[in-house]
Amino acid sequence: MRKHFDAIVIGAGAMGSAAAYYLSKRGQRVLLLEQFEIDHRKGSSYGYSRIIRYAYDYPEYVELMKDTFPLWFALEHELGETLYHRTGGISFGPANDRSLQATIKAVENGGIDYELLSIADAQERFPQFRFGSDFKVLYQPDSGFISASKAVRGHVKLARRLGAVVKEGAPVDQIQVNSNSVNLSVAGDRYSADHLIVTAGSWARSLLKETGIDLPLTTLRCQLNFMSPADWRPYEAEGCPVWGAHVSERFRETVYGIPSHAGSGFKIAFHGGAAVRHPAEIDYSPDAENVEALRPFMQAHIPGIAQSPVKESRICLYTQTPDEHFIVDTHPAHQHIAIGAGFSGHGFKFSTMIGKMLTDIALEGATSHNDRLFKISRFTD
Ligand SMILES: Cc1cc2nc3c(=O)[nH]c(=O)nc-3n(C[C@H](O)[C@H](O)[C@H](O)COP(=O)(O)OP(=O)(O)OC[C@H]3O[C@@H](n4cnc5c(N)ncnc54)[C@H](O)[C@@H]3O)c2cc1C
Numbered sequence: 316m317r318k319h320f321d322a323i324v325i326g327a328g329a330m331g332s333a334a335a336y337y338l339s340k341r342g343q344r345v346l347l348l349e350q351f352e353i354d355h356r357k358g359s360s361y362g363y364s365r366i367i368r369y370a371y372d373y374p375e376y377v378e379l380m381k382d383t384f385p386l387w388f389a390l391e392h393e394l395g396e397t398l399y400h401r402t403g404g405i406s407f408g409p410a411n412d413r414s415l416q417a418t419i420k421a422v423e424n425g426g427i428d429y430e431l432l433s434i435a436d437a438q439e440r441f442p443q444f445r446f447g448s449d450f451k452v453l454y455q456p457d458s459g460f461i462s463a464s465k466a467v468r469g470h471v472k473l474a475r476r477l478g479a480v481v482k483e484g485a486p487v488d489q490i491q492v493n494s495n496s497v498n499l500s501v502a503g504d505r506y507s508a509d510h511l512i513v514t515a516g517s518w519a520r521s522l523l524k525e526t527g528i529d530l531p532l533t534t535l536r537c538q539l540n541f542m543s544p545a546d547w548r549p550y551e552a553e554g555c556p557v558w559g560a561h562v563s564e565r566f567r568e569t570v571y572g573i574p575s576h577a578g579s580g581f582k583i584a585f586h587g588g589a590a591v592r593h594p595a596e597i598d599y600s601p602d603a604e605n606v607e608a609l610r611p612f613m614q615a616h617i618p619g620i621a622q623s624p625v626k627e628s629r630i631c632l633y634t635q636t637p638d639e640h641f642i643v644d645t646h647p648a649h650q651h652i653a654i655g656a657g658f659s660g661h662g663f664k665f666s667t668m669i670g671k672m673l674t675d676i677a678l679e680g681a682t683s684h685n686d687r688l689f690k691i692s693r694f695t696d
Contacts, residue, residue: 320346320480322677323499323508325487325522327353328360329463329663330655331514332470333670334677338512339477341674346506347479348499350486350518353471354464357599358516359632361467362539363579364460365663366557366571368404369427370453372417373640375688376665377425382684383668387461390667394469397462402552402574404458405432405441408561410451415561419453430454441556443549445616458557460573463663470670490525492649510677511652517594517632519656527648531694532657535633536597537588538605541580543626544619550574550581559586566612580626583609583617586660587633594632601628633660636694641665643672643689645680653677654691 322338324331327349335347354361367387369380384399391398408415422429430453432440437452446452475481482501489500490511497511515522517534544550555574563569569586585605591597606625613621636642636657646652653676655669662669668684675682 317498317505317507320344320506320508322510322512323348323497323506324512324514326513326515326518327467327471327481328358328514328516329467329666330658330669330673331512332467332474333667334512334514334655334673335474335479335481335670336470336477337671337674338677339474339479341678343678345474345479346508347471347474347481348485348487348501349481349483352483353481354467356629357594359634359658360463360663362463362629362631363576364573364582365463366404366458366559366573367399367461367664368455368458368557369425370404370406370418370422370429370455370458372414372421373688374421374425375685377421377427378685379665379668381425383665386667386671390469393473396465396469398466398469399459399461400552400576401457401459402556403454403456404557404559405437405444405452405454406559406561407437407444407446407450407452409447409449409564412561415451415453419451422453422455428456443555443617443619444558445618454556460557460576461663466666470667487522490522492526492652495651497652509651512655512673512677513652514655514673516656517634519634519654521593523654526646526652528646530642530656530691531637533590533635534594535588535590535635535660537584537631537633537660538601538628539582539584539631540606540609540628541582541626542620542623543580544623546619547575549619552576560612560616562612567608570609570612581620583613583620585609597630597632599630601630635659638693640688641669642691643669643676643686644691645676647691647695650680651677
């Protein structure tokens, strides 16, 4: 017997859990399918924290963030839990760095509160950091972090409360697309729906091939590290900003981090990693080499942690598009399929909004939020 739903969501990471919530809020009978368990550690969405910030080098993301903050606040209210931690944030790097220049311009034009700090001011306010004499330092007070695992679990909890059926250990192994519906095979069970949302993270490329589209998505194996300094106080969320260092010319990649929160350790990572063909190839054991490669950066810019031991390292996946903008769109051949993919290592802060946009797109064919950068046609036309 095949069970029928109004809408099925494949993948319960940040995006799929949010989509299941907004679909359910719209009165849809929803099935959310996750191949592993909710909040598992093999994808992109688990963990203590993800940076949230207006400070972006494209005005579209600044605008989208303005729409997204109220959704996080509404979600917190409905859950009765705190998800957003406001620490303030700094972006720093050589004054001639194009991305940093574009970020300053976008927050200025977007009417966002910000300060450009002199090196002396920045040094005084953030003594944990060392800034080069040729640097610019942008401070944005609304930056902070979202509790990642809590947000995924929160969306799932509310979706369930609204009637969604959530199945874990439920890998979709076949998608048959009909003119107005889809049939799915899931480890021997069969389901159908009027609408399908595919939010399968690093698995999206192989899964979507079955529907006749090959999106240019690449999986990166990324490592994040939690440092354990002898003196924790300067590195705790209460007195330390989230940060992003535009230093790829000097240190291989952009480097970013998040202060310690509830004993997590001070998070530091390269914004990037090694490409693999499919997530099945990923070795999830972290490498000591990754931390060692970060130590010269720490020595130069956060010397107080440069010799610290590592509390823990983890592997997490980025799913890259060639231009690092997201894919949030209708399937080019099937109007009743919506796709959310390619979040390129910066999607979490928008995840609750992406769930809403995918719901709009699945049910109405369009969203009122700015999705100009996220169209599939940029790869297919
Ligand atoms: C180290 C790291 C740091 C990051 N830092 C930030 C940050 O500071 N700020 C920020 O905004 N973003 C950040 N990101 C990016 C953000 O976390 C991701 O963009 C986001 O989590 C992507 O979510 P997703 O739902 O697309 O993917 P995933 O979380 O991978 O979810 C996809 C889900 O689909 C399931 N699935 C796949 N195939 C099937 C199938 N056939 N059947 C059933 N289920 C299936 C998978 O098991 C998985 O659970 C970071 C990412 C990483 C890895």
